[in-house]
Amino acid sequence: MIQLKNIFRWYNSGANRNFVLRDISLDIKEGEFVSIMGPSGSGKSTLLHLLGMMDEPNEGEYLFLDQSVLKIKEKQRSELYKKHIGFVFQAYHLIDELTVYENIETPLLYHGISSSERKSMVADILDRFNIVGKKDLFPNQLSGGQQQLVGIARAIITNPKLILADEPTGNLNSKQGEEIMELFKTLNAEGVTIIQVTHSEKNAEYGSRIINLLDGRIEKV
Template identity: 70%
Template sequence: MIKLENIFKWYQVGGLPSFVLKDINLEIEEGDFISIMGPSGSGKSTLLNVIGMLDEPNEGKYHFMGEDVFALKHKKRTALFQSYMGYIFQSYHLIDELTVYENIETPLIYKNLSGKERKAIVADLLDKFNIVGKKDLFPAQLSGGQQQLVGIVRALATSPKLLLADEPTGNLNSKQGEEIMELFTELNKQGVTIIQVTHSEKNAEYGKRIINLLDGGIVKSRS
């Protein structure tokens, strides 16, 4: 599904390269559940953004579903993302001007679904995650944990084949966090490939494979 070869990412600082990712080589099969761990500044979120086609490295190759990602035009790359991926952002990335309902519905609009189909999907998700009462509220009216939950629900709305999650339980209480991780396990059993960035050893253990980053490079990978 995913093949990263010799991925390097750096920024110029005072005329010298400051490496964020260093020689990343990684293969991820369909149906995998990967946990990426490492200290702050180790490159975890950048690696996730490269996989999610939100960031481009300075060097290296990335093949996704047999496509050479960096050779694709922007439109084709966006279509590939929308067809396969759901992304849970650490900082929510909800649209302030839209209600909870509209935020969840947004990715479905790009799927060319009818209004009736979109309505049914959103209603089902609102009910499943017990946020029906919040559907007409705007992000600013929600707590951090509630915004996180809406971000998770939005990512699941399109039934993605690949779910990318950056600290998905970071702002949730322990019970909500556990429920989300159990949900991820269930989705993975149904065939969804999951890549999560986490600081939590407990959450990392839900993965089938743990990849440790340090200073932008993979230091160890364990099953």
């Protein structure tokens, strides 16, 4: 599903090049559950953003579903992203002005899905995540775990093939964290590919594969 070939990412600061990623090559197959680990500044988030098409490498090649992401036009890339990828953030990043229901509904708006269909899709997800009672609350009325649940619901409502999660449990206590990881596991079992960035060994264990990054290089595969 995903092939990275000799990816480099650097920033220029003055005359120096600061390398964030060096020569990353990586294959991820559909249905995998990959955990990316590594100390702060090792390039985990950058790698995740590259995979999520929110950032571009300076060198290298990126194939997503056999399409060369870097060679297609911006618009096609957004379409590709919109169709196949869902993002889950550490800080949840819900829209404060919208209710739980509306937050989950928003991606469907951008997908141009009809109103009646949206209603049933959101209702299904709310039901599945057991948050029907919370649907009219605003994000600041929820606990962190509940907010992240909404964040995930929002990410999967468009049925993406791939979920990218950037330290999804980083702001949660351990019990909430466990629930979220269990949820990921279930989703993975249903066939969704998951790539998560995490600090926690324990959470990494949920995955089928662990990639360790150090100073922008993959340590062992």
